[in-house]
Amino acid sequence: MSTKVGIPRALLYYYYYPGWKAFFQTLGAEVVLSDETTKTILDQGVRAAVEEACLPVKLFLGHVANLCAKAVDYIFIPRVISVERKKYLCPKFLGLPEIARCCLPKLPEILAPAINWGQEEDKTWAELKKLAARFDGRPAMLRCALQAATEAQRSYEARLRQGLTPQEILDGKKAPLPAGKMRVAVLGHAYNLNDHFLSLNILKKLRALGVEVLTAEMLPEEAIATGAKVLPKESFWTFGHKLLGAGNYWLQENKIAGLVLVVSFGCGPDSLICELIERFYKRQQQIPVLLLTLDEHTGEAGIITRLEAFVDMLRWREAK
Amino acid sequence: MKVTFPHLGSLSIVLTGLLQDFGLEVIPPPPITKKTIDLGVLHAPEFACLPLKINLGNFIEALELGADTIVMGGGTGPCRFGYYAQVQREILQDLGFNFQMIVLEPPQGQVSKLVDKLKILCGNKRPGEILQAAITAWYKIKALDKLQGEVLKCRAFELEKGATSKAYEAGLSFLQAARTPAQVKTGLKKGLELLAGVKQKINKDALRVGLIGEVYMLLEPFANLQVEKLLGEMGVVVERSVYLSSWITEHLILSSLRLPGGLATKKAAAKYIKQFVGGHGRESVGDMVRFARRGFDGVIHILPFTCTPEIVAQSILPIVSRQEGIPYLSVSLDEQSGEAGFITRLEAFLDLLKQRRHKTQNQAFKLATARR
Numbered sequence: 024m025s026t027k028v029g030i031p032r033a034l035l036y037y038y039y040y041p042g043w044k045a046f047f048q049t050l051g052a053e054v055v056l057s058d059e060t061t062k063t064i065l066d067q068g069v070r071a072a073v074e075e076a077c078l079p080v081k082l083f084l085g086h087v088a089n090l091c092a093k094a095v096d097y098i099f100i101p102r103v104i105s106v107e108r109k110k111y112l113c114p115k116f117l118g119l120p121e122i123a124r125c126c127l128p129k130l131p132e133i134l135a136p137a138i139n140w141g142q143e144e145d146k147t148w149a150e151l152k153k154l155a156a157r158f159d160g161r162p163a164m165l166r167c168a169l170q171a172a173t174e175a176q177r178s179y180e181a182r183l184r185q186g187l188t189p190q191e192i193l194d195g196k197k198a199p200l201p202a203g204k205m206r207v208a209v210l211g212h213a214y215n216l217n218d219h220f221l222s223l224n225i226l227k228k229l230r231a232l233g234v235e236v237l238t239a240e241m242l243p244e245e246a247i248a249t250g251a252k253v254l255p256k257e258s259f260w261t262f263g264h265k266l267l268g269a270g271n272y273w274l275q276e277n278k279i280a281g282l283v284l285v286v287s288f289g290c291g292p293d294s295l296i297c298e299l300i301e302r303f304y305k306r307q308q309q310i311p312v313l314l315l316t317l318d319e320h321t322g323e324a325g326i327i328t329r330l331e332a333f334v335d336m337l338r339w340r341e342a343k
Numbered sequence: 344m345k346v347t348f349p350h351l352g353s354l355s356i357v358l359t360g361l362l363q364d365f366g367l368e369v370i371p372p373p374p375i376t377k378k379t380i381d382l383g384v385l386h387a388p389e390f391a392c393l394p395l396k397i398n399l400g401n402f403i404e405a406l407e408l409g410a411d412t413i414v415m416g417g418g419t420g421p422c423r424f425g426y427y428a429q430v431q432r433e434i435l436q437d438l439g440f441n442f443q444m445i446v447l448e449p450p451q452g453q454v455s456k457l458v459d460k461l462k463i464l465c466g467n468k469r470p471g472e473i474l475q476a477a478i479t480a481w482y483k484i485k486a487l488d489k490l491q492g493e494v495l496k497c498r499a500f501e502l503e504k505g506a507t508s509k510a511y512e513a514g515l516s517f518l519q520a521a522r523t524p525a526q527v528k529t530g531l532k533k534g535l536e537l538l539a540g541v542k543q544k545i546n547k548d549a550l551r552v553g554l555i556g557e558v559y560m561l562l563e564p565f566a567n568l569q570v571e572k573l574l575g576e577m578g579v580v581v582e583r584s585v586y587l588s589s590w591i592t593e594h595l596i597l598s599s600l601r602l603p604g605g606l607a608t609k610k611a612a613a614k615y616i617k618q619f620v621g622g623h624g625r626e627s628v629g630d631m632v633r634f635a636r637r638g639f640d641g642v643i644h645i646l647p648f649t650c651t652p653e654i655v656a657q658s659i660l661p662i663v664s665r666q667e668g669i670p671y672l673s674v675s676l677d678e679q680s681g682e683a684g685f686i687t688r689l690e691a692f693l694d695l696l697k698q699r700r701h702k703t704q705n706q707a708f709k710l711a712t713a714r715r
Contacts, residue, residue: 075657109419114422114624121616122658125659256426291650292651294649295388295427295430297388
């Protein structure tokens with residue numbers, strides 16, 4: 024029987040799952056995902072986490088707890104410090120293995136390679152080697168696994184740029200038909216937007232309202248870089264950079280009818296990044312912005328009302 | 344050019360002197376008050392941490408007094424502080440202020456940029472004069488830290504409530520007036536003498552409590568609701584894990600040169616967290632371990648609401664507490680925090696520490712008598 028590696032369906036899952044899956048499968052391991060988010064899973068996470076942790080971290084812990092019940096041999100919680108030079112991920116990713124270990128007792132062994140491409144490339148290679156050696160000691164296998172992972176990841180990212188959301192690709196769904204000619208951009212972390220429970224299906228709801236939805240993942244890197252150029256100092260968070268770049272790019276391009284900002288309550292980086300985006304949009308006075316804050320108490324009815332009102336307002340503006 | 348800067352504990356005493364020695368006209372922000380915080384809260388993002396809001400309030404008040412240049416610290420992440428200045432500049436611009444912002448941060452390969460910024464500040468002073476001013480500033484920082492350290496030890500035993508704080512204020516004014524290393528030395532001496540003159544009582548059961556957490560919140564009394572004074576006047580000997588001088592050496596000088604600092608703390612934290620998590624998160628864990636190993640009765644962890652690095656630390660502290668056998672109280676503060684509620688929590692925590700100490704003392708006594 025092959026070794027079972029559990030991957031929580033939360034946080035970086037939405038960015039790197041295809042790569043991770045290919046990596047472990049090439050090494051002969053079986054990849055087990057946690058269940059789709061339910062109220063029970065979120066509640067488990069909320070109970071385990073410290074109160075002030077942000078909603079996605081609480082949900083992540085819920086998914087880790089969910090994996091425990093699936094008799095996995097390992098849980099994969101990489102410590103992703105940086106994926107590019109001079110930029111970091113949010114501090115919560117830097118301490119994620121510790122958070123999981125301290126908040127949830129009796130976990131299976133955690134696989135927590137430190138990924139730090141920006142500062143310690145050699146060490147990152149060594150960590151990956153160590154990780155691969157747990158499954159297959161042959162050095163050639165690491166290369167094979169990495170190659171498979173890179174390919175899977177590339178094709179995933181290519182499909183994202185075709186207008187599919189991470190959720191749609193990961194769930195194996197087909198591309199929806201463009202619903203309308205009005206384009207609304209939704210800006211937020213993929214791990215919030217694509218979890219159907221957490222986001223209360225904001226993307227789907229917008230589409231149901233007859234709107235074509237854009238997200239930052241659909242933009243090529245050059246567009247993000249163009250958008251980020253207007254800043255005197257780039258953001259040192261990889262995701263923050265992406266949000267700022269995408270937000271500014273859409274603003275310059277001026278082809279969207281409205282922008283929906285989705286943040287989770289108390290998100291540290293977003294408190295600054297979204298403030299800047301809001302300010303830039305306000306200065307131009309061209310594109311309306313709706314800010315939605317998510318937490319564990321967010322009610323679906325309230326979100327629907329606000330989305331509907333926003334879309335109505337956009338239509339009214341266009342008709343004028 | 345009229346220069347201003349953000350408040351951070353007693354830093355303004357140092358910075359005012361330093362910038363004046365560089366030949367600049369300095370407009371220090373007015374002391375932090377409720378109004379400062381209100382101004383900051385009004386214009387800052389809702390979920391930004393308290394230090395950003397207080398900084399912003401400082402800037403607005405100083406700009407209203409006529410300042411036109413802001414000197415601010417920066418950083419390279421992943422703590423939010425490194426991006427403060429970028430957001431604050433946009434907010435102040437939208438408010439219609441006319442100013443320039445000089446952000447001092449690790450150059451990351453662009454040393455010439457940092458040199459350009461320093462040139463604006465140092466004007467046409469000769470290198471010797473600049474060095475002299477910097478040395479005086481450093482002496483002042485060290486003297487302030489020394490004075491504060493003594494105050495924390497002294498306050499728990501004062502006979503008359505408030506006497507220590509009074510002596511401290513006087514000591515601060517001596518240091519503020521000092522303009523050369525020699526004057527700093529005599530100023531410190533006078534301050535310490537005043538402190539030594541504070542009438543003391545015997546308090547054999549004084550609890551020892553360590554303060555850990557985010558740097559700004561620990562160093563700025565207005566932000567931490569004067570926790571040191573409150574605890575001291577309740578008869579508690581307080582020790583702070585971070586001082587201005589240690590923070591500057593570790594986080595500004597050593598880290599800019601990519602040299603390791605604070606090794607003892609990192610080593611103490613290693614059992615629980617091996618990775619830097621931004622800000623002061625790992626240090627908080629390490630400091631708690633060190634206080635526990637030195638036999639402190641408890642620690643108080645102070646963080647600004649929504650501080651991600653400290654939330655990582657907060658998730659780890661329960662395990663540290665259990666394994667190292669030290670109680671802790673974690674308090675997150677923001678503009679909503681009220682003093683009365685805070686005092687109640689402190690009192691409850693201290694009661695718990697007292698009971699715990701009695702229990703261990705009784706057990707030790709029983710053990711000792713049983714052996715006899």
